[in-house]
Amino acid sequence: MPTSPTTVLIVGSGPTGLTLAIDLARRAVDVRIIDKSPRFPRSSRAKGPDPRSLEVLEDLGVVDEVLAAGSAPMPMRKYRDGVAIADATPFADARPTPDSPYDRPRMIAQWRLEEVLRERLATYGVRVELGVELVGLAQDAASVTATTADGLPGIEARYVVGCDGGHSTVRKLLGIPFEGKTDEARMMVCGDVEAQGPDRGFWHQWFDEDGAVMLCPIPGTRSGWWFQAGPETDTSGAPVPPSLESFQRLFAKHTGLPGDQLSQATLLSTYRVNERMVDRYRVGRVFLAGDAAHVHSIAGGLGMNTGIQDAYNLGWKLARVAAGQAGPALLDTYEEERLPVAADVLNLSAERLRATLEAIKEPGGGLDTAVAPRTDGLGDGYRWSSLARLGATSRLRAGDRAPDAPCRDVATGAPRRLFEAFAGPHFTLLGFGAGTAPALRDASAAHEGELLAYGVDAGGTHGLADDQGHARTAYGIGPGENILVLIRPDNHVGLITPPEDLRAVPDYVNAAALERA
Known part of the structure; x- marks a missing residue:
């Protein structure tokens, strides 16, 4: 039973x-x-x-x-023949933006x-x-x-x-x-190790003609590192099972440093490149x-x-x-x-x-x-989806990830990001412009508990003020335009519509694939 x-x-x-x-x-x-x-x-x-x-x-x-x-990801220090020859910082030029924090x-x-x-x-x-x-x-x-x-x-x-x-x-x-493939030729051994000596400010990468060793500090630990290397092989060419001793030999071989700098290896595994779905x-x-x-x-x-x-x-x-x-x-x-x-x-x-x-x-x-x-991951959207029903602006189409933007809460004067408005298990309806106010009121009343509505520069004593124009820019909505944008609970755009289309929002929430049981 x-x-x-x-x-x-x-x-x-x-x-x-x-x-x-x-x-x-x-x-x-x-x-x-x-x-x-x-x-x-x-x-x-x-x-x-x-x-x-x-x-x-x-x-x-x-x-x-x-x-x-x-x-944050640390710089990558790269070596040849045991000598540091280059540092790379992949995210050196990256900066948070109003729409992507x-x-x-x-x-x-x-x-x-x-x-x-x-x-x-x-x-x-x-x-x-x-x-x-x-x-x-x-x-x-x-x-x-x-x-x-x-x-x-x-x-x-x-x-x-x-x-x-x-x-x-x-x-x-x-x-x-x-279905897919497993590439036995592209094998790596992996593990978590304790290590003394390497500078923890870098992700160290030693490459040479017959292999590689990579050592990356594990955040929140004093001496823990991610260890990755090409596998050690025995005299017949077969891979040697991963072990602390094997890691130490690989480390000494490819770095020129003493192998006993590594200790206490855990999560010993062999990784093969699998491409399957x-x-x-x-x-x-x-x-x-x-x-x-x-x-x-x-x-x-x-x-x-x-x-x-x-x-x-x-x-x-x-x-x-x-x-x-x-x-x-x-x-x-x-x-x-x-x-x-x-x-x-x-x-x-x-x-x-x-x-x-x-x-x-x-x-x-x-x-x-x-x-x-x-x-x-920021570009992944669902424009092809049957849930991407309607609408587009100069920047967005239904199905796209919904951008963030810094705004101001009209009632309190406090800063309030769009992501803060989206947070929680609900649909979010944004109304850009004063002409969206009636549609916002109707949608909020009709879908109480499952939809939160926010006017953006829509007038009144509540809603959000887009003082710097970041929200309109992110959503591709020009000054003076009145546009409704419905955000799904997973923060993707469901539809974009003018407020005059009185059925668009209720039809989306209630109809077809979202039809009530």
């Missing part, structure tokens, strides 16, 4: 699963999150959130903790990021259930039953989401192929997100970030359907929107890897080549 039913069961408690759990819990959705590991990992793994993921984390209420626990990634050990996310999840009364291994799934038209290895009664849920990584049990149980994100009431749906090279740091953004796309849709605020067709838009993004990210990471491998053949080349404007 299954245990008491839950609305959403999440399998896997990495950044993807935790992001989804927080997003659902803050929307008052009953959620459970399980993980087969008996304890929380202390591995650093992914190096941190990109600018778009930082925007997501701000909406979830944890960005301050993440910024405090991490560090985060101009660079934040480096943070994955275990620390997961701690921050778990602490946030706990404020909603939800905790990760460790040592619970999924072994079976059965679903019907109304629910899914998850069988676990402990032999206890199954877990009944209306929906299940597999956030359980590249070796996803959920994906395998669904029988979804993981699913052909669908959903089977009935079961969904995939993050590495369970797509894996690719580490170039550009896109893996964890794509998973976080998968979760952010899915969370509000699951919540609205579960609450009866939208029909089940809304859930089809998760795959419609995120599958093309996954394919694009796979191609982008592969291209960045090729560029980096070419660059390091030359003196002065290094991992900075993997950084490109598109690796910040």
